[in-house]
Amino acid sequence: MEIEFQRVGKKYDSGQEALSQVSFHLQQGEMAFLTGHSGAGKSTLMKLMMMIERQTSGQILIDGVDLRTLSRRAIPQHRRRVGVVFQNHQLLLDRSVFHNVALPLQVSGADHEQIAKRVRAALDKVGLLDKEKFNPMALSGGEQQRVGIARAVVNKPQLLLADEPTGNLDPKLSAEIMNLFQEFNRVGVTVLVASHDLALVARMRHRVLTLNQGRMVNDGGFA
Amino acid sequence: MAQKPSQRGATRASVKASKHHWPTRSRFNASLYFQQHKTTLKESFMRLLSYPLASVMTVMVIAIALSLPGGLYVALKNVQTVTDQWERQSVITLYLFPNLEDTEALALSHQISAQPDVASVEYISKEEGLRYFERSSGYEQTLSSLSENPLPIVLRVIPREAVDVTTLSSLQALRDELATKPEVDIAELDAQWLQRLANILSFGQRFSYALSVLLVIAVLLIVGNTIRVAVESRRDEVLVMKLVGATDAYIRRPFLYMGFWFGMLGGVFASLCILVLSWWVSAPAERLIDLYQSDFQLQTFNADEIVLCLTISACVGVFGAWIAVNRHIANIELQ
Numbered sequence: 219m220e221i222e223f224q225r226v227g228k229k230y231d232s233g234q235e236a237l238s239q240v241s242f243h244l245q246q247g248e249m250a251f252l253t254g255h256s257g258a259g260k261s262t263l264m265k266l267m268m269m270i271e272r273q274t275s276g277q278i279l280i281d282g283v284d285l286r287t288l289s290r291r292a293i294p295q296h297r298r299r300v301g302v303v304f305q306n307h308q309l310l311l312d313r314s315v316f317h318n319v320a321l322p323l324q325v326s327g328a329d330h331e332q333i334a335k336r337v338r339a340a341l342d343k344v345g346l347l348d349k350e351k352f353n354p355m356a357l358s359g360g361e362q363q364r365v366g367i368a369r370a371v372v373n374k375p376q377l378l379l380a381d382e383p384t385g386n387l388d389p390k391l392s393a394e395i396m397n398l399f400q401e402f403n404r405v406g407v408t409v410l411v412a413s414h415d416l417a418l419v420a421r422m423r424h425r426v427l428t429l430n431q432g433r434m435v436n437d438g439g440f441a
Numbered sequence: 442m443a444q445k446p447s448q449r450g451a452t453r454a455s456v457k458a459s460k461h462h463w464p465t466r467s468r469f470n471a472s473l474y475f476q477q478h479k480t481t482l483k484e485s486f487m488r489l490l491s492y493p494l495a496s497v498m499t500v501m502v503i504a505i506a507l508s509l510p511g512g513l514y515v516a517l518k519n520v521q522t523v524t525d526q527w528e529r530q531s532v533i534t535l536y537l538f539p540n541l542e543d544t545e546a547l548a549l550s551h552q553i554s555a556q557p558d559v560a561s562v563e564y565i566s567k568e569e570g571l572r573y574f575e576r577s578s579g580y581e582q583t584l585s586s587l588s589e590n591p592l593p594i595v596l597r598v599i600p601r602e603a604v605d606v607t608t609l610s611s612l613q614a615l616r617d618e619l620a621t622k623p624e625v626d627i628a629e630l631d632a633q634w635l636q637r638l639a640n641i642l643s644f645g646q647r648f649s650y651a652l653s654v655l656l657v658i659a660v661l662l663i664v665g666n667t668i669r670v671a672v673e674s675r676r677d678e679v680l681v682m683k684l685v686g687a688t689d690a691y692i693r694r695p696f697l698y699m700g701f702w703f704g705m706l707g708g709v710f711a712s713l714c715i716l717v718l719s720w721w722v723s724a725p726a727e728r729l730i731d732l733y734q735s736d737f738q739l740q741t742f743n744a745d746e747i748v749l750c751l752t753i754s755a756c757v758g759v760f761g762a763w764i765a766v767n768r769h770i771a772n773i774e775l776q
Binding site for chain 1: 470473474476477677678680681682683684685686687688689691774
């Protein structure tokens with residue numbers, strides 16, 4: 219999936235300007251990091267791509283389609299093409315790992331066989347195939363994050379967004395998670411990871427976008 | 442993704458195309474769609490069972506609210522059946538002036554029986570009247586001591602129309618018309634009581650309609666509130682579902698089924714309540730009515746009415762859930 223931001227601004231009703239004049243272009247199959255202090259606008263940028271928020275100025279093109287032209291009814295369809303991973307894993311604790319990962323497929327109306335096959339493939343990729351019957355609560359932080367990643371990729375999205383996916387993890391687990399993202403990128407998925415862990419980002423040797431107080435201050439070089 | 446790997450990263454053209462027809466995966470698959478509904482139906486029922494006490498209380502409140510208008514309906518139905526059977530015996534009795542000659546009275550009798558709205562006329566002469574009276578009153582001695590028969594000639598006019606609440610007004614018009622004839626002293630429609638009954642019945646009907654509307658609104662509110670709580674308690678789930686691309690319809694569905702179950706079960710228990718209640722009152726009620734009329738059988742909820750009751754209650758449940766879900770799902774937005 220190809221992403222293009224053209225002088226995008228987001229001003230909240232409270233008057234706070236979260237993003238202003240942000241422009242960048244992410245090629246199909248590219249992997250990049252988004253860094254900046256907390257409050258720099260990383261999460262807002264992610265939300266705009268998920269259509270959780272709408273920009274107040276500028277244009278966001280995803281595969282050439284201006285997001286402003288999508289109606290409210292088109293949002294679910296858009297979100298199915300994007301996988302997201304959050305720092306707080308947003309796993310549902312009333313169901314097993316399997317059913318957490320299955321959620322995006324159920325929502326898009328896949329049949330049981332397909333769901334079972336895809337969920338196991340996704341769990342296999344993150345190395346949790348043997349834990350499908352567990353409750354997420356019984357897993358470690360790193361495992362929970364990997365369940366979140368399995369859920370994000372089970373739909374085979376063309377774009378993977380991750381907002382501080384390693385926030386609570388130790389360096390070794392963080393590196394493992396980042397390697398996972400790299401693997402998905404290798405099979406053609408566009409990946410954008412927001413992280414304030416500059417050391418980790420530097421080690422990954424990918425393009426780095428840096429936000430500071432809502433403005434894009436660095437694009438391209440390694441951090 | 443349903444697209445082939447070679448198509449991954451759709452071209453502009455394919456994305457534009459997919460914008461209008463939804464992408465391949467959402468192509469309508471009827472059997473899958475019904476299977477999903479079946480699963481949701483089952484799951485929403487299991488969810489009710491997982492909070493048995495709260496669910497039972499909600500269902501019982503709905504059942505009680507529905508059995509009130511239902512019971513009233515059954516009571517009215519019984520009153521109507523009873524009156525339907527009484528009515529047919531009604532006649533218009535014409536008491537003619539005592540000085541009238543038999544020939545004049547007979548002429549009048551023929552004239553009236555020729556009227557299109559009259560089925561027949563029974564002529565009761567003064568002598569017949571006296572005999573009836575003697576037999577029924579036991580005043581034989583007193584009457585025989587009178588020098589002259591004091592009774593008038595009586596015409597019993599049987600109207601063509603059966604008397605009931607709906608034909609009452611036309612029968613009254615006929616009575617009034619007959620009363621204006623110069624030979625007629627007094628015209629009596631022995632259905633005055635029916636007029637009163639009609640008034641009481643129409644009062645009862647309106648009362649039960651008003652009560653039904655109020656109680657249906659109450660059921661809407663009960664279901665709405667229960668569903669609101671259910672939506673709140675599943676807030677996280679709704680958020681995650683929105684995040685992974687669930688449509689509003691998909692998110693709404695389990696809650697609508699929940700409303701359906703509440704309505705349905707409420708209707709089932711309301712019907713049971715009414716059946717049990719009418720069984721309980723049937724013995725004394727039948728004994729009471731038997732005093733006035735033979736072979737009376739208490740009417741209760743029949744199969745059609747049970748189906749109607751269930752349909753209405755299920756619809757009210759779904760509708761109440763719909764209102765609550767639409768209000769509250771919109772409030773749960775991703776932050």
